[in-house]
Amino acid sequence: DIQMTQSPSSVSASVGDRVTITCRASQDISTWLAWYQQKPGKAPKVLIYAASILQSGVPSRFSGSGSGTDFTLTISSLQPEDFATYHCQQANSFPYTFGQGTKLEIK
Amino acid sequence: QVQLQESGPGLVKPSGTLSLSCAVSYGSINSRNCWSWVRQPPGKGLEWIGEICHSGNINHNPSHKSRVTISIDKSKNQLSLELNSVTAADTAVYYCARVGERELDYWGHGTLVSVSS
Numbered sequence: 001d002i003q004m005t006q007s008p009s010s011v012s013a014s015v016g017d018r019v020t021i022t023c024r025a026s027q028d029i030s031t032w033l034a035w036y037q038q039k040p041g042k043a044p045k046v047l048i049y050a051a052s053i054l055q056s057g058v059p060s061r062f063s064g065s066g067s068g069t070d071f072t073l074t075i076s077s078l079q080p081e082d083f084a085t086y087h088c089q090q091a092n093s094f095p096y097t098f099g100q101g102t103k104l105e106i107k
Numbered sequence: 108q109v110q111l112q113e114s115g116p117g118l119v120k121p122s123g124t125l126s127l128s129c130a131v132s133y134g135s136i137n138s139r140n141c142w143s144w145v146r147q148p149p150g151k152g153l154e155w156i157g158e159i160c161h162s163g164n165i166n167h168n169p170s171h172k173s174r175v176t177i178s179i180d181k182s183k184n185q186l187s188l189e190l191n192s193v194t195a196a197d198t199a200v201y202y203c204a205r206v207g208e209r210e211l212d213y214w215g216h217g218t219l220v221s222v223s224s
Contacts, residue, residue: 001170034210036153041219043202044153049210087153091209095144095168098157 002026002090006099012107017078020104023071023088032092035064035073038101039084047086048073078104109134111215112204119197119222129203129215136184137161137177138207141206144188146199154199158206159186193222203224 011042015017022030023033031051045056048064051071061076076095083106088099115127131140136142141160147153158165159177167175174187190197198221204211 024177032209036211043204044211044216045214046207046210048150049212055212057211089153089155089210093158094166095170096209098153098155100152 001095002029002093002097004088004097004099005089006086006088008102010105012105014107015078015080017079019075019104020031021062021073021086021104022106023066023073023099024070025069025090025092028068029090029092031067031091033066034063034072034089034091035062036089037082037085038087041056044063044087054086065078075104080106109213111201111213113201113215113218115201115218115220117219117221118194119220121189123222125188125193125197125201125222127188127201127203127220128185129187130161130183130185131205132184133190134205134213137181142179143185143202143204143206143211144186145211147157147202148196148199149181150217151221154187156190159224160181160206171195176209182216187218195222198222 005024033051035048037043052064085104110132130182141158143158144156159165200217202217205213
């Protein structure tokens with residue numbers, strides 16, 4: 001199985017800050033990577049797919065980059081509604097696997 | 108906009124079978140999409156269980172060995188999950204989701220299944 005490692009596991013930030021979350025795959029996954037946002041008690045919501053394509057309806061302050069084994073999710077200017085847990089997922093090969101999640105908290 | 112809704116027992120006894128359904132609304136289960144099951148144990152991360160495609164192809168997470176059955180009922184526009192020989196480790200929120208290109212673009216709200224005697 002492909003292991004997905006996110007860092008950091010948690011991060012504290014303030015409204016207006018720029019935040020970057022990284023995801024590393026244990027082997028080359030090309031650009032078959034998605035990012036999800038999950039709020040407590042809710043289902044995940046896709047933000048980015050194919051490493052850098054913004055899902056329809058997702059604010060442009062979210063962006064993704066990377067290929068191969070190293071990927072980043074960047075939030076350019078944090079808004080109050082962005083405090084949540086973020087997950088990466090590889091879709092290069094079965095079984096699809098997720099990172100352990102990054103909890104973004106208010107400083 | 109596609110909507111998905113999971114349903115099934117919230118409590119299953121150890122060694123029993125977990126059976127869930129996922130009703131698809133405002134979309135067809137016959138569309139050229141695959142459909143997935145994902146679970147999340149309380150306070151933990153997401154785990155992909157498997158997917159079934161309109162072509163009939165099914166892919167499972169080998170970590171569940173042969174305990175998992177995923178199927179589609181076209182007449183009811185729903186997909187199903189069966190997980191047998193459950194233990195406490197199978198306690199989780201179970202989600203169904205539609206596969207877009209390969210990302211999971213529409214999710215159900217999730218249903219908590221507890222395994223306990």
